[in-house]
Amino acid sequence: MSQAEEAPIRVGILGARGRMGSEAVRAVGEAPDTELVAEVNRGDSLRTLTDAGVQVAVDLTHPDSVLDNVAFCVDNGIHVVVGTSGLGETELETVRASLGDTPNTGVLVVPNFAIGAVLSMRFAEIAAKFFESAEIVELHHPRKADAPSGTAARTAQIVSRAREQAGVAEAPDATTKEFDGARGASVDGVPVHSVRMAGLVAHQEVLFGTEGETLTVRHDSYDRRSFMPGVLLAVREVGTRPGITVGLDALLGL
C-alpha cells in the first residue's frame, strides 16, 4: 500500500465541545489523512476512546483533568497529544513512569501549537544570554483557567536554562517594597506577568533589556485556527515518537 493509500489516523478529541476542541474537531474532520472517530466531553467515559479504536487522542480539556486522561491513554496504548496546560515536571515524571508498561506509546506535550509561538520561544532562547534583564508578559482571554499560561511557563524555563548555561548574573532589581504580585510570578527566576482581558485570544511578549537597549519578542494568536496546523502535525507525528516529547520544536526541525 503506498503512502497515499494509507488508512487515515483514527483520532479522538477530549474536550471536543470547547473553544480549542471544536476547532480541532473541524480540522481533524477536514484533513484527508485523519479521521475523527471519537469525541469525549465532560462526564463521558474514556472507554469511548477504546471502543472507537482511537489511535491518537488529543487532550484539550482542563488542567484538573489532563493527567487522568493521559494516564488512561497510556494504559491503553493510545498515543496522546496534550494541548492542555498544567503538566509540570512532577506530572511528566508520573507519565514517564507509566510509560514503562507501554514503551511504544507516544506522549507529545505541546505548550503552544502555533508555529509563530514555537519560533518565538526559540528566538527568546537565543536572545536570553545577551541581556541583563528578562521578563515575560502573557495576555489571554478572560475565560482561561490557568495563570501563567503553559506557554509562558515553558518560555521562562527555556530562557532561564539558557541564561544559567551562559552564566548570566541575576537580573538587576532594586525592589524592596511592593504590592503582592506587582513583580509578577517568578518562574524559574523569570518574572511572568499575566493579563486576562476581553477581546484577546493568546499573546506573549518576552522582554529583554541591557545597557541602552531592549528587545521584545512578541507573538499573537488572533484566532484559534492558528493552532490547527500544529495540532495536525502533532497528530501525524506522535505515533512515530515513543515516550514523552515536549514541544513541536523537533517536529519542525528546530
Ligand SMILES: NC(=O)C1=CN([C@@H]2O[C@H](COP(=O)(O)OP(=O)(O)OC[C@H]3O[C@@H](n4cnc5c(N)ncnc54)[C@H](OP(=O)(O)O)[C@@H]3O)[C@@H](O)[C@H]2O)C=CC1
Ligand atoms: N497548546 C496550545 O496551543 C493550546 C492550549 N490550550 C489549552 O487547552 C485547554 C482548553 O482550552 P479551551 O478550549 O480554551 O477551554 P474550554 O473551556 O473552551 O474547553 C475545554 C473543554 O473541555 C471540557 N472538559 C473539561 N474536563 C473534561 C474531561 N475530563 N473530559 C472531557 N472534557 C472535559 C470542558 O467542558 P466544560 O465546559 O463542561 O467544563 C470544555 O468543553 C486549556 O488548558 C488551554 O490552556 C488552548 C489553546 C491553545
Ligand SMILES: O=C(O)C1=N[C@H](C(=O)O)C[C@H](O)C1
Ligand atoms: O488557554 C489558551 O487560550 C491558551 N493556552 C495555551 C497556554 O496556556 O499557553 C496556549 C495558548 O497560549 C492559548
